[in-house]
Amino acid sequence: MRELGLKARKAAGVLALASTAQKNAALNAMAKAIRASSNKIIAVNQSDVEAAKKKNLKDSFIDRLTLDADRVEAMAKGLEDIAGLPDPVGTTLSEWTRPNGMKISRVRVPIGVIGIIFESRPNVAADAGALCMKSGNAAILRGGSDGFQSSTLIVEALRQGLEAAGLPAAAIQMAPTTDRASVGEMLSGLGGTIDLIVPRGGKSLVARVQAEARVPVFSHLEGICHVYVDKSANPEMAREIVLNSKLRRTGVCGSAETILIDRAAAKTNLAPIIRTLIDAGCEVRGDAEARAADARVKPAREEDWSTEYLDSIVSLAVVNGVDEAMAHIAKYGSQHTDAIIADDEKTAQKFLSEVDSAIVLHNASTQFADGGEFGFGAEIGIATGKLHARGPVGLEQLATFKYQVRGSGQIRP
C-alpha cells in the first residue's frame, strides 16, 4: 500500500500540470477501453455477482453490484460526459493589487492524492477515478471485496486510457487487497501521501472513517431530509413536492424522511398529504394528530424522527409554524437537505437563512440534492461536513487553491 502512495504522489505531480486537452483525451480513451472490454467486464462481474448471491446478500446490494451491457455503456458515456465538463484547474478565483503594488491571485489547483474507499458498486471506480483525474488529482481506489474483480478490470481500462493519452497509469490505482487493514492504512494517509479521503458507502464505513482518519475527509453522513409544509403553502404544490421528495427514489440520500405540517393549516394539508402518500404505497408513521387524521397512520416512536429509512416509509408530525419546524430539524436532522413549502416569502426566507443544512430549498423537491441537478455535471457524492465541500461534490470541490503573488522587488518594512 505504501508503494501505491508514493506512485500516486509522483503521478499527481504530472497530472497537476497536464493540459485540459490531454486529460480529456485520456477520458475519451478510457471510455473506448471500457467499451472494448465490455464483454470481459460483464463476464467477470457475473462471477462477482454469483459469489455475492451465495453469501445471501440483500437484493438491493446485488443490484448495485450488477453490471450489464447498458450499465457498462452508461459508465463509458459518463467518462465522455466528464471530458465535456470545464476543467476546474488554473482558474483565477480572485485577484487584487496591494497598495505596495504586489498583485495577488487566488488560483485553483488540484488537491493532490485522493483516496476513495467504496463498497461494491463497480461504477464508482470509473466515476470517482475520472472525476479525480479531470480535476488534476491522482486517485487510490480501495473497493469492497464483493465487486473487487469487476472494479479491478474497470480500473485496468481507465489506466489504458491514461497511457493512451501519455499520462501516468499510476494516476488511478486500485488497492490490490480488500482486507480490513488496507482501509486502515489509507485512513492513516499512507505515510503522508494521501491528502483527502472520500468514503463512498454505508453507515459502518462512514463511522470507521470518522473514527480512524488521520487525514481530511469529505464525509457523507445520513440524509435525514425534511419537508416542512407551511400554513401559507399552496396545498396542491405541497402534495406534489412531498410525494416527489419521498417517493421518486427512496434509496437516494436526498429523499425526504420526515414531513412536518403546520398546525395552522392542518385542516387543509394533513389528511390529503397522508392520503396521497399512503395511496402511493408509502407507510406513514405519525404523531397523535396524524393518526387522528387517518387511521392507517402507524404510531411514530422517538427513533423514527432520526431514522433514514431509504425506503417507502416516512415519519410525519404536526408543528406550530416555522419556528417549531426549524427546532425539529435542528434536533433530528443531519444538515443535509431540507425544504419549505410556502407562499409567504418572509417565512420562506427565514427558513432558508436559519436552517443550518448544506442545501435548503423553497418550493422544490429535496430530490434535487444532486450534483447533476445543480449543474455540476457530475458528483462524487454529497458532503455533510461543513468545511471545503458542503453539498454536492463536483470537479470544483475536488480542487483547492493557492496564492500567486507577483512583485517587483517588494520587501516588508
Add this chain to the structure above:
Amino acid sequence: MRELGLKARKAAGVLALASTAQKNAALNAMAKAIRASSNKIIAVNQSDVEAAKKKNLKDSFIDRLTLDADRVEAMAKGLEDIAGLPDPVGTTLSEWTRPNGMKISRVRVPIGVIGIIFESRPNVAADAGALCMKSGNAAILRGGSDGFQSSTLIVEALRQGLEAAGLPAAAIQMAPTTDRASVGEMLSGLGGTIDLIVPRGGKSLVARVQAEARVPVFSHLEGICHVYVDKSANPEMAREIVLNSKLRRTGVCGSAETILIDRAAAKTNLAPIIRTLIDAGCEVRGDAEARAADARVKPAREEDWSTEYLDSIVSLAVVNGVDEAMAHIAKYGSQHTDAIIADDEKTAQKFLSEVDSAIVLHNASTQFADGGEFGFGAEIGIATGKLHARGPVGLEQLATFKYQVRGSGQIRP
C-alpha cells in the same frame, strides 16, 4: 467541558443570525472593556510572568507572555480594527438559474463552534475570540497554563462586550482548566459540539492535534520557506529580498529558512548574498560551493534543509536552475511560502505554477506571508493544510457556505 460545548452551540445559533451592527457594537464594547481593565490585566499578567520566570522558561516565551500598557492598548485597537472589517456572513458567493427555473445561491454562513487551542500568548484570546465572533462563530478557547490568569481576564472583558451588545456571553468561553485532558476533550469535538479546531502553538501541540483530532483542523505546520535566486535575477533585488525574507523578523513562520542560488549566476550572486547575510549577523550553513565562496560559511548537515530555525540562521545551497530548486523545495519544504527572484517571466511563471505551496511569490519577500499583508485585515494564523483554508486564515476563511434553492413547485422527473 461538555457543558461549554452545549452552551457554545446554543450561542452559535444566535450569533449566526446577529446583524453586522450588533457584532461591531460588541467588538467596540470589548475594546472598551479591555481598556477599562488594563491595569487589572497587567497586574494579573505580572503574576503569570513571575511564575513563568521561576520555571526558567525561555526569554522568547516570557516575551510572548508579557503584557504592558502598550500591548493591552494594541489588543483593544485590534478589536476595533476587526469591527471595521467587512462582515463575511450573508454574502452571495455565486448564483445561477437551472433550466427548470430553480435559482441556486451559494451563500456564506458561519461554521458554527470553533475551538482554539493556544499556548501562553494572552493576546491570542482577544484576536481569536474576536475573529470567530465577527465571522458569526462561537469560540471555545483553551489556553496554556502559564498565561491562564491573563487570558481568563481578557476573555472576561470580551464577554462583557458581548453582553453590552445584547449577544450571549457564551459566544466566547474560556476552558476553566489547563490540564492535558481538556485538550483531548476538545480534540474529540466535545460530543459533536465543536465544528473546527484551530491550534495556535508550537510543534508538539500541532503534532498532538494531528494525532488526536476527531474534528476538522486548520493545521499550521512549520514554515520551511525558500527563496530561490534564478540566474535571471537582478542581483541587488535578490540580495535585498533574501535579507528581508530571512532577517526582518526571524521568529515568524514566513521567514526564509533556506536560500537556493542558481549555479548559472553563482559568480554574481553567491558571495555577495552570503556576505550580506553574515554582515547582518546571520549564521549561514551551506553546501561545499557556498563554503568555497566564503570561509565563514559553516557546513550544512542533511537535517539543516528541513529545519525551521526561527532564528538568525539560514541554510544555503547552489542548484542547477529552477527545476533543481523546485525539486529541493518539494523534498524539504512544508508547502507554506516560497519565493523566486527572477527577471525572466517564463521561469517565474513556471515556479508559481509548479511549486505546491499555499503562497508562492515572484520578486517579493516571503515575509509577506501574513493575512494583514494580503489585505485580509487580520488573521487567526496561516494554514498549511490544503482544504478549505490555505495560507492566511482571515474572516472569510472562518466561514463556510450553504446552497439556498428557490423554486416554484419544481419536482424531479
